[in-house]
Each structure stands twice: as C-alpha cells, then as structure tokens.
Amino acid sequence: MAATNGEKLKHETVMDVTEEQIARVYAQAFMGVAAASANVGGLVDEVGSLVNDVVGVFPLLEQTLVSSLVSHDQKVGLLDRVFANRASAELLNFMKVLSKHGRLGLLRSVARQVKKLHAERSGRTDVEVRVATELEGRLRDEIENQLRKMLRTEPVLSIVVDPALIAGIIIRVGDRVYDGSVSTRLERARQSMIERATEQIETRPERFTG
Numbered sequence: 674m675a676a677t678n679g680e681k682l683k684h685e686t687v688m689d690v691t692e693e694q695i696a697r698v699y700a701q702a703f704m705g706v707a708a709a710s711a712n713v714g715g716l717v718d719e720v721g722s723l724v725n726d727v728v729g730v731f732p733l734l735e736q737t738l739v740s741s742l743v744s745h746d747q748k749v750g751l752l753d754r755v756f757a758n759r760a761s762a763e764l765l766n767f768m769k770v771l772s773k774h775g776r777l778g779l780l781r782s783v784a785r786q787v788k789k790l791h792a793e794r795s796g797r798t799d800v801e802v803r804v805a806t807e808l809e810g811r812l813r814d815e816i817e818n819q820l821r822k823m824l825r826t827e828p829v830l831s832i833v834v835d836p837a838l839i840a841g842i843i844i845r846v847g848d849r850v851y852d853g854s855v856s857t858r859l860e861r862a863r864q865s866m867i868e869r870a871t872e873q874i875e876t877r878p879e880r881f882t883g
Contacts, residue, residue, distance in 0.1 A: 693786065693848065696779045700786035703767050704794075710763060717791045719764050724784040739778040748772045789847070797827045803835050803843040820844070 707716040728735045737743055737751065749769055756765050771777045789799045800820055802808070808816070813830070820828040824846065844851040 692779065692782050695776070696782035697786040697790075699771065699776060699779065699783050700790055702770075703763075703783070703787055704790050706763050706767065713791070716761060716763055717787055719761060720784045720787045723760070723764065724781050728780060735780075738772070738780075741775075745772050745775075748777070792829055793826070797829050798824050798846060799831065800824075800828045801831045801833060801845040803833045803838065803845070805834070805836055805838040805840050807834060808832060816842075816844075820846075 703716075703720070704713075707713045710716060728738075734751075734755070738748055743751075749772060752765060752768050752772070756768070760768075768777065768780075771780065771783070776783075792799050798820075802816060813832075817828055817830060820830075
C-alpha cells in the first residue's frame with residue numbers, strides 16, 4: 674500500500690532529525706577545534722563556503738567523497754590534492770575525520786549545525802519558517818518578536834516558501850517543530866474521519882450489510 678503524504682512527511686522528518694542529531698555531534702567537535710583558534714567566525718564561514726562554493730558547484734567531487742566504492746585513503750589523497758592550499762588546516766583535518774568515520778555524506782548537515790551552534794553561542798538562534806506564500810514585512814516582524822520572547826535569544830529567520838502547505842506556518846527550531854499548517858490539519862482531519870468510519874464498521878457491522 675502506498676504511503677500517505679502524512680506518513681512520508683513523518684518518515685522524512687524522523688530521518689532528517691536523526692541525521693541532524695548526528696551532524697550536531699560532529700559540529701560540536703569542529704566548534705571545539707575552532708574555539709582554540711583566533712578566528713572562530715572565519716572557520717564557521719569557511720565551512721559554509723565549502724558546501725556552497727565547492728561541494729555545491731562540483732557534484733562529481735561530492736559523489737566521489739561520499740561513495741562507498743572509494744576508500745578512506747583515496748579520499749584523504751583527494752582532499753589533500755584539492756584543499757591542501759585552499760582550506761585551513763582545521764577544516765582539512767576535520768574533513769579527514771569525517772571520511773575516517775564514513776560521514777562525509779553529512780557535510781551539508783554538519784555545515785548547518787556549525788552555523789547554528791555559532792549563532793547560539795553568539796546569542797542568536799537559527800529558525801526555519803516554512804510558509805505557503807511570501808511573508809509581508811509586518812507579519813515577519815510579528816513572528817520575529819514572538820520567537821524572540823519564546824526563545825529569549827535573537828532569532829535568525831530562514832524563510833522557505835512551500836505552496837503545498839496551503840496556508841499556515843511550520844516553524845523549526847533545532848529538533849523542535851511547530852506545525853500550524855492547513856495541509857497538516859486537513860490530513861489529521863482526514864485520518865480522524867477514517868478512524869471514526871472504521872470504528873463504526875467494526876462496532877456496528879449490521880449498518881453496512883444488506
């Protein structure tokens with residue numbers, strides 16, 4: 674039986690959260706290394722640049738780095754050839770650690786978590802806001818104010834427009850998700866109707882027989 678949209682969303686969300694949790698562990702390790710340097714912000718920006726300007730631009734490089742057919746030693750050699758004169762020693766060594774543990778596929782997630790950790794330690798919190806249409810200035814300000822009160826930090830909003838939501842809003846802060854979208858409410862209503870109908874059929878089958 675094909676999975677419903679709700680089931681798919683739930684499965685993807687669980688997988689995403691699990692991946693982000695693992696990535697956060699590696700991100701914390703990187704931030705520990707970065708804290709020992711005199712350029713924490715620069716190293717954080719470098720991780721983001723690696724994902725956006727290198728991995729995102731050269732998909733073949735990413736495919737090679739995450740491939741299970743390429744050995745760790747081969748990946749280390751590739752990292753040295755590509756990044757030895759272009760990346761900091763901290764970042765290069767960190768990528769080798771990810772390779773050793775078979776986690777280079779988490780590089781994008783790690784970069785997101787590094788950015789979040791840096792924001793948190795700077796008194797800011799990254800917040801993903803998913804909406805059906807673009808937010809108007811006043812509404813965005815209102816959401817920021819409410820989040821500021823709730824989180825007691827300065828929210829840094831990342832707006833994602835998703836017409837599938839129909840209306841409403843989904844707010845994601847780390848592993849926490851606040852879902853107020855119409856599509857989710859409709860799916861819950863549909864599931865509730867199915868459950869009620871099933872219960873009636875099971876408890877009063879005579880009503881549905883000739």
